[in-house]
Amino acid sequence: MATTLSLRTVGALGAVLLLSSCGGGGGSSSVAAPPSTQESTTGNVPAPTTGPGDAAQYFPLAIGDSWQYDMPGTYTVAAIGAQAAVTVTGTAVVDGQTTSIFSYTTDAAGASGEDQYYASSGGGITFYGNNQASDTVTPATIPYAQLMFPVTPGQVSSVSVRNVPQGTDGSGNPVTVSFTQTVVVADLESVNVTAGSFTNVAKVVTTMNGTATDKASGQSIPISGTDTTWFAPGVGEVEEAQSTTTGNSTSTLHLAARGYTVGGVTHALGGVTTLLTGQYGPGNGGPGPAMATDGTNILLVTSDPSGVVCTLINPGGTVLATHTFATSGQFQAVAAYDGTNYEVAFAGGPFGGTQDLYVQRISPSGALVDAQPYLAATSSTITFGGPIATGNGSLLLVLPQYNPSSGAAALSGLFLSPNGTPPTASAVFSIVAPTTTSIFAWPQLVFDGTNYFTVWTNNGSILGLHLSASTGAPIESSPIVIADALPAELQPTLFFDGVNQQYFVAWMGSNGSSQAIYATRISLAGALLDGNPTSGGMQLSVVGSTSVVGYPSAAFDGSEYLVTWLENSAAQTSVRGVRLAPSGQVTSGAGFELTISPLYSTLAPIYSTPPGMLLKANGGWIAWYVHDLSDANVYVDGCAAHPF
DSSP states (O other): OOOTTSGGGHHHHHHHHHHHHSTTTOOTTOBOOOSOOOOEEESOOOOOSOSSOOTTOSSOOOTTOEEEEEOTTOOBSSSOOSEEEEEEEEEEEETTEEEEEEEEEEOSTTOOOEEEEEEEETTEEEEEEESOTTOOSHHHHOSEEEEESSOOSEEEEEEEEEEEEEEEOTTSOEEEEEEEEEEEEEEEEEEEETTEEEEEEEEEEEEEEEEEEETTTOOEEEEEEEEEEEEETTTEEEEEEEEEEETTEEEEEEEEEEEEEETTEEEEEEEEEEEEOSOOOOOTTSOOOEEEESSSSEEEEEEETTEEEEEEEOTTOOEEEEEEEEOOBEEEEEEEEOSSSEEEEEEEEOTTSOOEEEEEEEOTTSOBSSSSOEEEEOOSSEEOOOOEEEETTEEEEEEEEEETTTTEEEEEEEEEOTTOOOOOTTOOEEEEEEESSOOEEEEEEEEOSSSEEEEEEETTEEEEEEEOTTTOOBSSSSOEEEEOSSSEEEEEEEEEETTTTEEEEEEEEEOSSOEEEEEEEEETTSOBSSSOTTTTOEEOSOOBSSEEEEEEEEEEOSSOEEEEEEEEESSEEEEEEEEEOTTSOBOSOTTOOEEOSOOEESSSSOEEOOOEEEEETTEEEEEEEEEOSSOEEEEEEEEEOSOO
């Protein structure tokens, strides 16, 4: 499998370059013309019909199998770009042989899609060309073997082409190409890409060397190329690197798999799509979209000029229902599924003023359970809606509060009833008493099956407490210090791994001039498992001295952890991330960081916000806003996170 710029059509690419470099008599790179002008091809034979077959599935080709690729080093301004996708869409008879159709699409500038045809036999994989009428070279090379079974190092095929017509040059003179193409399995090795870490990967190197000739002048220029493609067992193509040279002009291409679906099972990251437009993202550095799931569908909570927007989507990204609830000024929303309905809590009101707390229930089908949001709490102070967690038949909200008159900050709690009964005016209770020496921010909350556990930022440190499931009262006499290594430990994110019975906290640490993402695992009893508070935990990102790194989000899919964050630099912005095993080992591979979103140019200016994330055993979503000067869109990455 390869893209439209692969060496399977390298002759067409070489000729395109040739038209502008050879016209009217060639250039300084000219060489003697081939002695013969007769068109011929040798070595173009299919793979043997007999053999062991593709037992390891190096080249899956069932209808519906698909692959998504990043194109590193390429991005577009104000648009999703720099990605490619391949899908097995059906079958076609080519030269009397039934082949599988691999349909290629890409949104990279200057590239277009095409169909390519492959057939599998007991002895190997054979390439049977493409559907590009303008490509006159590929039909002269096919059929030829792409892989032999069993897959072992050694030569796969060699095809020699002589004097194949390939259009005209800039002066209208006929052009022909002559070259030899060789396909070799160079090695079986390991590969690390966004889609995962793979072993016993077949490194297939295709080389092409030859000439392109202007028939009118008899002058020729050299054409050459190397296409290295890595095929992983059970997966297919996971990476490709290509370089093609015509005369003095060189073209390169790099693909790295971000996700794939083989045999009906989706792995790693999907393609990025625009889900909603005209949204109000919270400004650069604000919180990302909130999400909750009933185990099948996902409720995405964003905002537009009218207020809070709740959008129910199915695993394929289809919108099932949308509801908008009017609110003014700034808002922050959280969502949870209580076992019967979705519960959305949001604080609305002018920035710097009173923000009341509202709750709305939505059924799993997307119907409104409450005719309108009910008032859950009022405040004469600034109250930011905190996280919501379900457990023990109830829902708990943790609310950071600040009184601008007294300068006192507090951390409070509020239980919500799943039956929609509004809390009484006295229902808000104290978790950490008001104090003028602390600022509480960015609280996170989970339920571990027995108690709640909350973490928050306090004056540049990360603290935590267990809370009673029945009363919400703190179980420890004083907070657990989780991180206190740098001047600023901020923006914690939290989840509970019920399989391994441990909490996971990630945060942004800053020394004032640079930032990085850190994390630690915490035992059920509250013991830090990855160093003490002053050791800084595990470092998950490179230190960003020339870019802003922060606002992490973390989730568990039942097998692996995924941590994502926002990364902004002077040139571009993106959502980045790492995968970890429950042991704390980073499993993303060399360099460890994954690019979750495409790279957006900030020259427009464009910027994105921190991602919201929700993973589950059979899939999930990562969502983020992308802004321009006048509007904001919500982009989502379908993420089937188990298994990576």
